[in-house]
Amino acid sequence: MTEKNESPSGPQDDSMKITVSKNGPYIVTGGVPLATSEICNDDEGYCRTWREVKKYPVQEKYALCRCGQSMNKPFCDGTHSKSHFDGTEAGDNEPFDKGAGVIRGPALTLSDNNHLCVHARFCMRAGGIWNLVEQSDSPEARDIAIEEACNCPSGRLVIKDNESWNIIEPEFEKSIVIIEYPPRGEHGPLWVRGGIPIESSEGKPYEIRNRVTLCRCGRSDNKPFCNGSHIQRHE
Secondary structure (H helix, E strand, C coil), X not given: CEEECCCCCCCCCCCCEEEECCCCCEEEECCCCEEEEEEEECCCCCEEEEEEEEECCCCCEEEECCCCCCCCCCECCCHHHHCCCCCCCCCCCCCHHHHCEEEECCCEEEEECHHHCCCCCHXXXXXXXXXXXXXXXXXXXXXXXXXXXXXXXXXXXXXXXXXXXXXXXXXXXXXXXXXXXXXXXXXXXXXXECCCCXXXXXXXXXXXXXXXXXXXXXXXXXXXXXXXXXXXXXX
């Protein structure tokens, strides 16, 4: 994890890009690494860590399924055209901070944009991140709050240090991670990491952030972003 005096976005690299196609897949260009990782529980049943289970061969360009019906997941096989998938984008272009509530604790400040929640559940351990931030004069509470915020794949939760006012963010290689949660049989979103630019089907850029989650079940009403609809669908 690093502290930086800027918004939680990664360094830009124009060779890597994700383009949302109209009623079709995500077109990924620039040789973006692709992997699958699982959410792992601790002994008490709380979401705690990540475990990488598969790396895909690097491709300069590939298409990732957005409708949730491909027989070749995570890649698109053209099923969206046969099923008449409606991929209309509803995700707004407002910056993260505009939609975020703020909780200021003694050592940390939490920005929480609930609109981005994908129900990854890392924030629930040890009484929940909101209580931990309010108790952040305790070193243990401070450390757990930072860990929980940095494990949030969607970037809903962003932590700042009150003394330096720097954002505390995990360092990520530019990459895409397919999220799985075996304990509940959930097939989660595409976790876009490291500040990869995402462009709408109309050619408009979304805010570049270090952590973003894109819908891959086709059911989100916040497309192209995940809104947690996959938790009701076990494929």
